[in-house]
Amino acid sequence: SRAVTVAAADLGASSGRVMLARVGPDLLDLTEVHRFGNQSVQLGGTLHWDVLGLYRGVLDGLRAAGIAARSSGGLDGIGIDSWAVDYGLLDGTGALVGNPVSYRDRRTEGVMGKVLAQVGAEHLYAVTGLQNLPFNTIYQLVAARETPAAQAARRMLLLPDLLAYWLTGEEGAEITNASTTGLLDARSGGWATDLITGLGLPPKIFPPLRRPGDWVGLLRPDVAVETGLDEDVPVLAVGSHDTASAVVGVPAEGDRFAYISCGTWSLVGVELDAPVLTDASRQANFTNEAGVDGTVRYLRNVMGLWLLQECLRTWQAQGSPADLETLLREAAAQPPFASVVDPDDPVFLPPGDMPARIADYCSRTGQPVPSSRAAMARAILESLAIAHARAVRQAQELSGRSVEVVHMVGGGSRNELLCQLTADACGLPVTAGPVEATALGNALVQARALGAVSGGLSDLRSLLRKHNPLRGYAPQSTRGRDGSTAWARAEARVHG
Ligand code: ADP
Ligand code: LRH
Numbered sequence: 001s002r003a004v005t006v007a008a009a010d011l012g013a014s015s016g017r018v019m020l021a022r023v024g025p026d027l028l029d030l031t032e033v034h035r036f037g038n039q040s041v042q043l044g045g046t047l048h049w050d051v052l053g054l055y056r057g058v059l060d061g062l063r064a065a066g067i068a069a070r071s072s073g074g075l076d077g078i079g080i081d082s083w084a085v086d087y088g089l090l091d092g093t094g095a096l097v098g099n100p101v102s103y104r105d106r107r108t109e110g111v112m113g114k115v116l117a118q119v120g121a122e123h124l125y126a127v128t129g130l131q132n133l134p135f136n137t138i139y140q141l142v143a144a145r146e147t148p149a150a151q152a153a154r155r156m157l158l159l160p161d162l163l164a165y166w167l168t169g170e171e172g173a174e175i176t177n178a179s180t181t182g183l184l185d186a187r188s189g190g191w192a193t194d195l196i197t198g199l200g201l202p203p204k205i206f207p208p209l210r211r212p213g214d215w216v217g218l219l220r221p222d223v224a225v226e227t228g229l230d231e232d233v234p235v236l237a238v239g240s241h242d243t244a245s246a247v248v249g250v251p252a253e254g255d256r257f258a259y260i261s262c263g264t265w266s267l268v269g270v271e272l273d274a275p276v277l278t279d280a281s282r283q284a285n286f287t288n289e290a291g292v293d294g295t296v297r298y299l300r301n302v303m304g305l306w307l308l309q310e311c312l313r314t315w316q317a318q319g320s321p322a323d324l325e326t327l328l329r330e331a332a333a334q335p336p337f338a339s340v341v342d343p344d345d346p347v348f349l350p351p352g353d354m355p356a357r358i359a360d361y362c363s364r365t366g367q368p369v370p371s372s373r374a375a376m377a378r379a380i381l382e383s384l385a386i387a388h389a390r391a392v393r394q395a396q397e398l399s400g401r402s403v404e405v406v407h408m409v410g411g412g413s414r415n416e417l418l419c420q421l422t423a424d425a426c427g428l429p430v431t432a433g434p435v436e437a438t439a440l441g442n443a444l445v446q447a448r449a450l451g452a453v454s455g456g457l458s459d460l461r462s463l464l465r466k467h468n469p470l471r472g473y474a475p476q477s478t479r480g481r482d483g484s485t486a487w488a489r490a491e492a493r494v495h496g
Helices: 051-072 111-119 121-128 137-143 148-152 159-168 193-198 221-227 242-248 279-283 306-317 324-332 354-364 373-399 416-426 437-449 457-467 486-494
Strands: 004-011 015-024 027-037 041-043 046-048 077-082 087-090 155-158 215-218 234-236 257-262 266-272 287-290 296-302 405-409 430-432 471-473
Touching: 004 051, 004 159, 004 242, 004 437, 015 051, 015 437, 027 051, 027 437, 027 457, 051 077, 051 159, 051 221, 077 159, 077 242, 077 437, 087 148, 087 159, 111 121, 111 137, 111 193, 121 193, 121 279, 137 155, 155 159, 159 215, 159 221, 159 234, 234 437, 242 257, 242 266, 242 287, 242 296, 242 437, 242 457, 257 373, 266 373, 296 373, 306 324, 306 354, 306 373, 324 373, 324 416, 354 373, 373 416, 373 486, 405 416, 416 430, 416 471, 437 457
Parallel strands: 004 077, 077 234, 257 405, 405 430
Antiparallel strands: 004 015, 015 027, 041 046, 087 155, 215 234, 257 266, 266 296, 287 296, 430 471
8 A cells, every 4th residue: 555645624613724644554744734714703693604714715725735745646635524513505506505604603592492392302312312512403403494594405514515515516414423413313323314304304405424434526627726636636535523533533542541622622532332322321411423433422512622712812802812822821820729610501602701701600609700811711721621520530430431541632732731630630641632633533534545544443543653742641639539639629619
């Protein structure tokens, strides 16, 4: 097998990037060729994604990737992943009807309760195995069921599938991301047609499913011209849910590990062979999302660094921006456990004044309001560490899988304070990196589909371990596992 050169387009809620990867049996090399910001846009009372801006970012990135790949014989493949649940609708001519809406938009308020009352929370979990988040595609589609756009829709394409459609003209739904809709049957692996029709949604809008490694199609001629790429470059299906690709990119050895894919969200859990569909799992709001190679991503969504991002955005909007690295240095010097919040409180989900919401949470719960930005950052990071440790502990209890190490990947793995606090709160060693686990997982699945590497996830992961510098954090206090420690007391403040 020869080495291949592939482009991995990875769209995160805070930024998009196109990475160029060279992959072979003893080669894994990743270079960033293009990065662009991503922000939602409030328009006429609805929070949208700038989907054409994202598409242009992908085109610009592919052009840059093509130029950078010239020295190695050109591009062999393209893969796209993005955050989950959001979608665009196409009409009968293939045109986009309406601009895709952000999962943080308020249109889904109250919808989940109504759907659960209709179909039953137990039944829904038994079919889909999915944690209840108010923005799951099922609730978005029900919220918008009567709109003219929905009436005109012939197809619903999840965002990475929509971008792949624009590149190739081929429609489909890649399963790892389809599993986040709340409309996929966890056991059969197909669309849950009874659920779909029962909710008054048209089954015809759900495209045929495809799997990571499947061939999506060749570039449309106009796209080839626009990007300067050859028309015979294939778009390949990858774990198109960014978290699925991130989990492929976890450099773990064996199966006794937990992962935290740490970016805008923290996705915290374990990798399993079979779903956990027990009532205890449902009540703990753990999800069984489809992973690459038939694995199950058994995890919980923790609100993540969104809290910090939204503080930074608020301060910037108020005319006094803060520098992230300086802020984190100052936060490390703050006294511990002044105030903690439950990051998953729904008040923190929508965009808006985050420092005010955190201050309000603290005063409502009888804790001191953080008196500086550094104190605010400290409160956020300790709160995330508590939520990380709680999810790692519960994932083990609920699944029966015990773990020896916690892998942190994604942009948040650059946050040394968060890594150390997470190790301390878990009472387990943390291995941090790679930062670009998602793009690496995307690229590795393409390379395998192209025959440049072979084997299962463990083989791909040994390549990752060999070619990526990782950093270890030892828990500074093993008392974190003991019920009477400071971490346990802090957790009890939010989950009393
Ligand atoms: P997403 O894919 O959701 O857009 P990323 O994986 O790119 O998220 O991670 C973004 C996060 O990474 C930011 O919110 C920020 O907190 C963190 N981050 C990025 N760079 C640094 C850095 N130099 N030091 C600490 N944290 C960082
Ligand atoms: C992370 C992520 C997460 C989803 C959320 C909508 O980027 O894909 O796995 O729950 O975005």
